[in-house]
Amino acid sequence: MTISTTGIEVRARSRGVRDSVELVSSMRFSISLLTVICIAAVIGTVVKQHEPFNNYVNQFGPFWAEVFARVGLTTVYSVWWFLLILAFLVLSTSLCIARNVPKIIHDLRTYKEHVREQALASFHHHGQAELAESPAQAFDRIAALLVHGGWKAKVQQRATGTMIAARRGTANKLGYIAAHSAIVLVCLGGLLDGDLIVRLQMALQGKSSYTGGGMMRDVPAAYRLGPNTPTFRANLLVPEGARASTAVISMQDGVVLQDLPFDVELKKFIVDYYDTGMPKLFASEIVIHDHDTGAAVPALVKVNEPAFHRGVAIYQSSFDDGGSALTLRGVPMSAGGSAFKVDGVVGGSTEISNGDAKMTLEFTGLRVINVENLSGNKTASGADVRKVDLASTLGEHLGSGAKGSNKKELRNIGPSVSYKLRDAAGQAREFNNYMLPVELDGQRVFLAGARDKPDQEMRYLRIPADADDRIDGWVRLREGLLDPALRAKAATRYAAIATPADKPEMAAQLGTTALRALALFAGAEPAKDRAAGTADVPQAGLQAISQFIESSVPEADRPRISDVLLRILNGSLFELLNLTRENAGLAPLKAEPATQNFMTQAVLSLSDSFFYPAPVLFELDQFKQVQASVFQVTRAPGKKLVYLGAVLLIVGVFAMLYIRERRLWVWITPAAIGPEGALSGAATKVATALSTTRRTLDGDAEFDELKRSILKGSS
């Protein structure tokens, strides 16, 4: 028997009904459905799913974004037509099974021993011979051969001879049933656990999705699903030391809250890292408090090791900040301010004001561990990179797999805080500042990052740490720079020190130049015509000095003058630094290499600081980390069906591909008695034929072997 691929033909009055049933249950229909599913699935991988609508507008433009959203391409896997196709696939496969199972069962029962002996010659595999042995001997020999070979057989005695009908590999057909029912089971199970059922539950219970904000406990019941909801997949955020029992299901148009039949209390969230900074372990020590029994069940949930309670699986999904307490120290970046402290929690915000300008400070995140590669990908050997050829590069990769040829310098550079400053117009900038200084190019620097838009890279201001490893020295210097009186004092001091003893007349000129350089650097004096400069670029820092030189020095003298001017600037800034130290009651610094390094970096960062996009810089002063664990909580009743289907599928596929169904017939009849009677030497005629559902070279070889054995001793 071959499995039929055309559809079921029902006896219905209407021709339309008959045709459509035949179509739906045919293989060509299922294959077409599968093709459509494939195409839809490809679209789903190319167009990112479940993104906010604006992202699609940015990517495809407003028109196409609207079209895609309408057609459901942004949520392909849960759009109605996709589910409809799946439903048709289930229906079609079920009909296909229904059509073939009776035939298969009938087939399993029969040996087809009624086949006509003349028909044997029409099989692809057939053979016949005349044997010297008697029919009874031939029968015994062949029967033993078949049984030994694992064939099941039936024998039919006919008037003219004996027909043996044997078969092997009938499990192949069972494989067909297993594999196809598996498809149905998997699809049904998948539908049960899918988005569709959640929406159905909402419709039945009269719930709708929630788009507002606010506290979870204040959300009205119309947006909550009860604890007995059969199917859901939701996220549950629990801060350390707190409890939660309301999970959030994300829907296309908002969220629905899912009340759980228990509380999850997070005792401790454990996160562990390898030396490379890669995460090694995410685990949550939780206690499950059952609402009905009041029992408290402790559990440890890890990635790959979920916990289960009352049919709800609790998975470690991700982690977040659970409201860490932060103390930030605000360092003013404009003249005349003084440092101040702000307290807050991650996720919260606070108002700050600078005169009339009001801003909102939003505490967005705290990272306690930051492992960075500080080697900067320099070649460690100092060899000329151009000379490195392929052979030597390959040579570097010989040896154990433990090393890369590129030595990385991975280091934990300590905690960082991120925050946003939102102005009155609602525009926000993002900032990311490290708490501790990092050693870069031999100088310890504080990294203060800022960016205007989320898709930009952070640009870091590198502020040198002072001798006490604090930011204060630089801050004082900056305040001093913005103070005209201090600038004047520093210029005078510099002139007094720098004037050569034999040319005292230069003192006044040097003083003026130093003051000019400081003022230019501080942005207190225009470098050139205001009209020429653009309004939004601050004219300060090294840029102002170079603009000044460009606009007022002839080209030939520029390198020399700028060299002199920079030396004067550096010198007077150093005096300014010591002045600010004196004012703070600290001993002046001597001109030693450490101070030199500090000054070099300070000049650069002061210059860059004029581009810093905020009037205040917040450094992380203190923090108390509170982590939160995000769990995925699911109830998936379809899972059992899917797993059963999966196992059936494996069994079915192997049975279909590796068990070959074969039927063999042997027809034994006494040789026709000729004029010489039995003396001809041939007493028996044997004909054999083999049918198989699938022709392979191995099958051919098997039949040849069988034929040789069956017809052995043929004359």
Add this chain to the structure above:
Amino acid sequence: MNTTTLKSLTLGRPSGPVGFFSGRSAFDWLFAALVICGGAFAFSKYAAAMDVYERAILIGALPVAVLLGWFWGALRVLMVGVAATALFAISLYNRQLDGFGADLAQAEHVFMLKYFLSSQSAIMWMSVLFFMSTTFYWIGFAAKTEQNTAVRIGSGMAWAAVFMALTGTVVRWFESHQIGPDIGHIPVSNLYEVFVLFCWLTALFYLYYEQHYRIKSLGAFVMLVVSCAVGFLIWYTVAREASEIQPLVPALQSWWMKLHVPANFIGYGSFALSAMVALAYVLKNSTTRALWTGLIGVPGAVIALPLIGFALFGGLQADGMAAAAKAGRMVGGVMVFFAVTILARRWINARTPSAEIADDVMYKSIAVGFAFFTIATILGAFWAAEAWGGYWSWDPKETWALIVWLNYAAWLHMRLIKGLRGTLSAWWALTGLVVTSFAFLGVNMFLSGLHSYGTL
């Protein structure tokens, strides 16, 4: 007429297992004893470090190894040889210990480790041997006889390459456990490691068919896809430093990985193999016109049209254009190769096997691949249920695995039920490689998702 069942006879000696065991040679039993002893030793030594599933996998691996060795005798030699060589490498490493386990720096100065047996060196040897094997197989087309010296050398080198790949893999597994606590793991965890897996699995499957059907010329085609993988592997090592052993992120710390990944690569390897056989098939059995259209015209148009579109209407940034141009050059290279094979097909076809044999290899390869790809996808779903909280999330990698699966399911349906044969099924199998490669590599390159363990 009277009908009886051969009942009395079914009481006779059943075939099956008895014949299976009684036909075993002494070497078979020796091999089985070695495997069992090795397994017992590993179990006694490392059971404490394994969880119950990993122990089950270890125990389950033993009969599988024995049966594989019995099924195909050459594997007995391969397995014993690899085990002996790897143990030798381990003994060399163990001569000097450092703070944690063996001192891996010995790979820099112990001669045998530095040049042969340390994992990277062994994998480099694998690469060289695969390239040479490919070359010799192609030289074989120039010879006058079918079983010529060149293809025999090619075949031998493929065996040597598989041997080095397995040795390198086993030694790498050992090395990973000598770096530090909690770092060691089976080397199937990232793109670099699975490429090694892909190379030797594909080659080994091919070598089986080579022996089974007594054909050598298909090696030229199959080793070509292996060589491409090796080329990628070397680029990945040199340009991306990917060869360094990395510890496992939490999601990968699971015994499922030991089953899911190898099963998947039996699938990928077999599909790649079938596609290369399909190429040999169409070269021999399609018309010249069909070949120019199918191998040059259609892929050329598919690549050129979007490029022309982008060039005319913009829409791609400079770096996007550069990437597209690079991809275009690679596809162009493949098309040049196709053109050469079409032009040289008179010589090639004289050596490639008959349509019947090629068709059979293609079918068998797809059947094996499909069966294991089914297992891999299902195991992946079971694993995802534990790691990500859902057995199916329509993650791009999952979705593409489904597409690959459906593609070959359709192929098998058409063949087994509709009896599809001939050039159409070969063209389809060849196209399958495009889908498979996209699922394997394209998803990592172009799409992001949960499955981002090997970024490019």
